[in-house]
Amino acid sequence: MTMTQHRGHLVVVGNGMVGQRLVEAVRERDAGHGWRITVLGEEPRPAYDRVALTSYLTGTSAEELSVVPEGCYTDEHCVLHVGDPAVAVDRDAKTVTTASGRVVEYDALVLATGSSPFVPPIPGADADGCFVYRTLEDLDAIRERAGTAGTGAVVGGGLLGLEAANALRSLGVATHVVEFAPRLMPAQIDQGGGEMLRRKIEELGLTVHTATATQQIEALDDGRLRMVFADGDPLDVGMVVFSAGIRPRDQLARDCGLEVGERGGIVVDEGCRTSDPNIWAIGECALACGKIYGLVAPGYDMAEVVADRLVDGDAAFTEADMSTKLKLLGVDVASFGDAHAATPDALEVVYADPVAGVYKKLVVTDDASTMLGGVLVGDASAYAALRTMVGQPLPDTPEQVLMVGPATSSLDDAAQVCSCQNVSAGTIRAAINDEGCCDVASVKACTKAGTVCGSCVPLIKTLIAQSGVEVSTALCEHFEMSRAELFDVIRVTGARTFSEIIARHGTGRGCDICKPAVASILASLDSGHILDGEQAALQDTNDHFLANLQRNGTYSVVPRVPGGELTPEKLIVIGEVARDFGLYTKITGGQRIDMFGARVDQLPAIWKRLVDAGFESGHAYGKALRTVKSCVGSTWCRYGVQDSTSLAIMLELRYRGLRSPHKLKSGVSGCARECAEARSKDFGIIASENGWNLYLGGNGGFNPRHAVQFAVDLSTEDLVRTIDRFLMFYIRTADRLQRTAAWMEALNEEHGDGLEYLRRVIVDDELGICADLDAAMQRHVEAYADEWAAVLEDEEKLSRFVSFVNAPDVPDPSIQFVTERDQIRPADQSPSDGPVPIAGPELEVVRR
Amino acid sequence: MTMTTDTLTTHIPDVLQTAGPDARSAGRKEWADVCAYDALLPERGAAALVGGVQVALFRTYDGEIHAVSNRDPFSGAYVLSRGIVGTRGDAPTVASPMHKEVFDLRTGVCFDHPEVAVPVYEVRIRDGRVEVVVT
Numbered sequence: 005m006t007m008t009q010h011r012g013h014l015v016v017v018g019n020g021m022v023g024q025r026l027v028e029a030v031r032e033r034d035a036g037h038g039w040r041i042t043v044l045g046e047e048p049r050p051a052y053d054r055v056a057l058t059s060y061l062t063g064t065s066a067e068e069l070s071v072v073p074e075g076c077y078t079d080e081h082c083v084l085h086v087g088d089p090a091v092a093v094d095r096d097a098k099t100v101t102t103a104s105g106r107v108v109e110y111d112a113l114v115l116a117t118g119s120s121p122f123v124p125p126i127p128g129a130d131a132d133g134c135f136v137y138r139t140l141e142d143l144d145a146i147r148e149r150a151g152t153a154g155t156g157a158v159v160g161g162g163l164l165g166l167e168a169a170n171a172l173r174s175l176g177v178a179t180h181v182v183e184f185a186p187r188l189m190p191a192q193i194d195q196g197g198g199e200m201l202r203r204k205i206e207e208l209g210l211t212v213h214t215a216t217a218t219q220q221i222e223a224l225d226d227g228r229l230r231m232v233f234a235d236g237d238p239l240d241v242g243m244v245v246f247s248a249g250i251r252p253r254d255q256l257a258r259d260c261g262l263e264v265g266e267r268g269g270i271v272v273d274e275g276c277r278t279s280d281p282n283i284w285a286i287g288e289c290a291l292a293c294g295k296i297y298g299l300v301a302p303g304y305d306m307a308e309v310v311a312d313r314l315v316d317g318d319a320a321f322t323e324a325d326m327s328t329k330l331k332l333l334g335v336d337v338a339s340f341g342d343a344h345a346a347t348p349d350a351l352e353v354v355y356a357d358p359v360a361g362v363y364k365k366l367v368v369t370d371d372a373s374t375m376l377g378g379v380l381v382g383d384a385s386a387y388a389a390l391r392t393m394v395g396q397p398l399p400d401t402p403e404q405v406l407m408v409g410p411a412t413s414s415l416d417d418a419a420q421v422c423s424c425q426n427v428s429a430g431t432i433r434a435a436i437n438d439e440g441c442c443d444v445a446s447v448k449a450c451t452k453a454g455t456v457c458g459s460c461v462p463l464i465k466t467l468i469a470q471s472g473v474e475v476s477t478a479l480c481e482h483f484e485m486s487r488a489e490l491f492d493v494i495r496v497t498g499a500r501t502f503s504e505i506i507a508r509h510g511t512g513r514g515c516d517i518c519k520p521a522v523a524s525i526l527a528s529l530d531s532g533h534i535l536d537g538e539q540a541a542l543q544d545t546n547d548h549f550l551a552n553l554q555r556n557g558t559y560s561v562v563p564r565v566p567g568g569e570l571t572p573e574k575l576i577v578i579g580e581v582a583r584d585f586g587l588y589t590k591i592t593g594g595q596r597i598d599m600f601g602a603r604v605d606q607l608p609a610i611w612k613r614l615v616d617a618g619f620e621s622g623h624a625y626g627k628a629l630r631t632v633k634s635c636v637g638s639t640w641c642r643y644g645v646q647d648s649t650s651l652a653i654m655l656e657l658r659y660r661g662l663r664s665p666h667k668l669k670s671g672v673s674g675c676a677r678e679c680a681e682a683r684s685k686d687f688g689i690i691a692s693e694n695g696w697n698l699y700l701g702g703n704g705g706f707n708p709r710h711a712v713q714f715a716v717d718l719s720t721e722d723l724v725r726t727i728d729r730f731l732m733f734y735i736r737t738a739d740r741l742q743r744t745a746a747w748m749e750a751l752n753e754e755h756g757d758g759l760e761y762l763r764r765v766i767v768d769d770e771l772g773i774c775a776d777l778d779a780a781m782q783r784h785v786e787a788y789a790d791e792w793a794a795v796l797e798d799e800e801k802l803s804r805f806v807s808f809v810n811a812p813d814v815p816d817p818s819i820q821f822v823t824e825r826d827q828i829r830p831a832d833q834s835p836s837d838g839p840v841p842i843a844g845p846e847l848e849v850v851r852r
Numbered sequence: 853m854t855m856t857t858d859t860l861t862t863h864i865p866d867v868l869q870t871a872g873p874d875a876r877s878a879g880r881k882e883w884a885d886v887c888a889y890d891a892l893l894p895e896r897g898a899a900a901l902v903g904g905v906q907v908a909l910f911r912t913y914d915g916e917i918h919a920v921s922n923r924d925p926f927s928g929a930y931v932l933s934r935g936i937v938g939t940r941g942d943a944p945t946v947a948s949p950m951h952k953e954v955f956d957l958r959t960g961v962c963f964d965h966p967e968v969a970v971p972v973y974e975v976r977i978r979d980g981r982v983e984v985v986v987t
């Protein structure tokens with residue numbers, strides 16, 4: 005180890021994105037731990053990705069948002085105290101005091117306290133139901149209120165305001181945007197762009213009020229809020245979110261006499277040093293180059309500068325790029341460089357197409373030779389490329405650049421492609437050409453480009469395409485083929501073991517991608533039990549133990565309940581089994597019952613009881629048919645026109661155990677009221693007066709899609725035949741982990757109208773494969789046997805269900821439960837006390 | 853910034869793993885008998901409890917046995933033995949069944965996050981029995 009130079013104690017106040025980056029940057033440069041680091045954070049958890057905050061409302065967990073790499077705060081050189089804000093700095097004694105009374109001495113102090121949302125000083129702005137949009141806790145509160153709010157308003161039509169408004173909308177709140185300025189995003193875009201943006205925003209279903217000053221907020225008796233405006237009618241809403249700009253959090257600095265700007269912000273020099281040489285300020289609390297930067301990239305730059313200076317470097321912070329792109333789904337808007345044409349004699353070249361809703365403006369020098377900036381609304385596809393050209397000579401006439409975008413090949417190697425992570429085109433080209441990166445994911449992993457706001461991803465794609473690297477359809481490093489090609493090879497050659505397949509058609513010994521894919525193909529081709537012979541070793545842990553792995557290493561048990569129909573006797577059995585084995589019990593979203601917390605070694609005994617009572621595997625663990633949801637239909641419902649329950653049960657029994665590229669879900673509704681939510685399923689059926697209407701390619705999940713109507717008024721026989729062929733064709737040709745919706749979108753891309761193509765294949769039999777598809781499904785139906793019943797009869801397979809090979813009777817001691825609401829749940833470390841060593845899984849580590 | 857296996861085992865509170873590679877370097881080498889070689893399926897893992905330590909044993913296609921900690925350092929769950937075994941380049945690997953991070957079975961180093969590694973244990977085959985050193 006190199007000689008350690010003892011540098012002293014570094015105290016960082018604030019564990020936001022920038023404070024965290026500083027810690028990592030110092031540790032990278034200071035391998036000998038010359039600096040001992042203590043971080044004081046106000047929020048109850050380690051730093052998280054605030055840029056992606058909104059995704060928290062759409063299902064990303066707080067853990068997933070964490071930006072703290074595993075191991076950052078697990079040794080004595082680097083300690084984080086969360087939930088304990090600094091309250092005072094004594095510059096003479098060189099100490100920081102925290103709210104809990106902790107006194108920490110420092111040799112160097114870095115303030116990274118960020119900013120707080122600006123709430124305009126209007127009466128009532130603190131009423132119940134008024135929120136800001138900055139922290140996970142803010143979003144928890146907003147989500148809760150949104151459940152009952154009905155309508156809401158966002159005060160502020162800037163970048164963040166619109167993001168917040170769209171988030172409210174996605175929570176089911178009818179949302180108004182109230183902006184004081186005469187247009188939306190006044191800081192970034194001009195009047196023309198603002199008009200176009202307004203129209204786009206209104207198309208999303210938001211109501212926009214510009215040039216509207218909120219004067220007062222009154223709390224009404226029913227808990228709602230009345231917004232009173234300078235002119236115009238008042239607006240009654242269930243909640244208000246303020247997003248009217250930010251204010252640097254400079255109170256600590258003010259209190260200890262550091263120089264602050266007139267309008268706030270801790271004044272720093274080009275080394276990010278404050279007026280006290282031992283104190284630095286970075287991120288949104290710092291006033292650097294006379295500006296507060298409300299973006300993360302300049303903050304990261306400041307963190308790097310300070311880290312460098314702390315190890316005796318001389319890096320300097322200079323003007324940063326303030327380009328922005330709105331992350332609203334469905335609305336493209338971007339501004340970059342000198343968007344307002346503030347440069348003397350700058351020329352503006354504008355293109356507007358009100359019909360298509362496109363507005364583009366380029367700002368160039370008076371001789372039209374150099375690009376200065378621009379605004380894009382409605383089509384921001386050229387944003388990433390244009391942004392990199394600011395300050396560069398225009399490669400073409402401005403009109404040409406506006407209409408077709410710049411040729412990416414003209415991108416200088418020095419041009420910055422990813423501004424969040426400061427990655428140049430050259431670095432990305434090097435990753436592609438020298439490091440062998442051939443897709444966006446590998447470029448991201450290799451260079452960190454595209455990992456923050458994502459707006460540079462299209463440009464990364466273009467660079468990959470241009471490099472001449474074939475965009476690979478290979479399954480993984482072991483198979484050059486796509487899944488569909490591999491399926492055909494296996495089907496035609498009759499090879500039925502992995503060893504044979506990989507020896508003949510692949511290299512190496514496989515991985516977690518190709519092994520389960522081959523296992524799934526073999527299962528689709530009816531190769532006996534999925535745990536037979538070599539197949540067992542190919543299966544994911546879920547399939548290997550015929551149960552779903554949970555976070556603490558236990559498994560869940562889901563028996564099949566076809567169509568959701570369950571006799572009282574069977575219901576009692578489930579209750580008894582769960583009680584006897586101490587399992588957590590929950591009704592799933594798929595009309596059945598899940599029992600959680602079973603250890604590997606308990607699974608056979610649990611399933612013995614269930615199988616004896618007439619249950620079978622529900623395949624909740626497999627890429628296979630999950631459930632066919634049903635409504636009660638004409639049997640009970642006064643609106644039902646067909647017996648949806650019987651059809652659902654019939655379909656679930658027909659397709660149970662069918663292995664496929666991804667899971668398959670279905671639903672059958674008894675009339676157009678659609679209580680079974682069939683249109684959110686891979687194949688959904690809705691009863692009509694004359695038969696069944698079939699919908700294909702729907703799903704919920706991350707990217708919800710409604711299934712599209714494929715056929716109407718089918719007889720039961722025609723319906724089943726059509727579904728048979730649809731499923732078999734999908735199983736043969738889809739990519740690994742591609743659900744039917746994505747598969748159908750790929751058909752669209754390949755064949756123009758994917759639905760029409762599908763009809764030609766599975767109805768008109770244009771490829772002449774229908775008899776083959778029918779026969780394949782017939783084989784599946786005839787060969788079906790319950791996987792769990794088969795395991796229970798097979799001593800060899802049963803012997804694998806142990807926690808320890810050398811101690812089959814010892815339960816895994818690492819599995820511990822606590823009780824919550826009268827049932828068990830996994831015991832885990834509480835994230836709130838003290839330093840937290842465990843970061844979320846698969847987090848995108850923000851690091852250079 | 854690198855994190856060694858030592859920091860992992862020492863600093864993540866973990867009662868089951870107090871005996872780590874640090875102790876091994878102290879010089880005492882005790883081979884513990886675990887199970888019959890034949891009890892391990894080719895290209896699949898199995899967990900073993902050795903003196904209170906959870907060890908994940910893997911029998912690769914070439915007949916080799918590898919032993920690493922059963923604890924997935926990312927999730928904290930003791931499940932590595934249940935991951936899919938394979939290769940990356942020449943390296944024998946296991947993918948965590950929890951979130952699919954891939955580890956080199958020879959060194960314990962995680963391919964996707966090279967700053968993270970799991971403890972590796974010495975292992976040998978004697979008279980058809982598998983033996984490991986954990987102390």
Ligand code: SRM
Pocket residue numbers: 552553554560561562590591592593594595596597598624630631667669684685702703704705706707743
């Ligand atoms: C238990 C359940 C939640 C509940 O408490 O209700 C559940 C639990 C899981 N879901 Fe789900 N999903 C459950 C209904 C749903 C539904 C609702 C439905 O089926 O009507 C959806 C949205 C509908 C859809 O899939 O289109 C749903 C969308 C997902 C997704 C996202 C799929 C997508 O295409 O984006 C995943 C991730 C995946 O499969 O890759 C997922 C994955 C999972 C997994 C398997 C994650 C995992 O690998 O550990 C969860 C473990 C199940 C377990 O341990 O037993 N689950 N999941 C529901 C079980 C239904 C059942 O009886 O089988």
Ligand SMILES: Cc1cc2nc3c(=O)[nH]c(=O)nc-3n(C[C@H](O)[C@H](O)[C@H](O)COP(=O)(O)OP(=O)(O)OC[C@H]3O[C@@H](n4cnc5c(N)ncnc54)[C@H](O)[C@@H]3O)c2cc1C
Pocket residue numbers: 017018019020021022023024044045046047054055056057058088089090091116117118119137138164167253256286287288289297298299300301303331457
């Ligand atoms: C919804 C949303 C979307 C955004 N989108 C983008 C985007 O697309 N692109 C972009 O570039 N930027 C975006 N931003 C801005 C970006 O998040 C910020 O620029 C960045 O987080 C600033 O980092 P920071 O560390 O300076 O401040 P923060 O992330 O605010 O961190 C400061 C931390 O210090 C803590 N703190 C404050 N005072 C004390 C004290 N006395 N003691 C201890 N701790 C204290 C705070 O609690 C906080 O945790 C977005 C912001 C939001 C809210």
Ligand code: SF4
Pocket residue numbers: 635636637638641642643644645648673674675676677678679680
């Ligand atoms: S979908 Fe129609 S038939 Fe089925 S329960 Fe709803 S209203 Fe009744």
Ligand code: FES
Pocket residue numbers: 421422423424425453454455456457458459460461
């Ligand atoms: S520009 Fe934000 S991630 Fe690349």
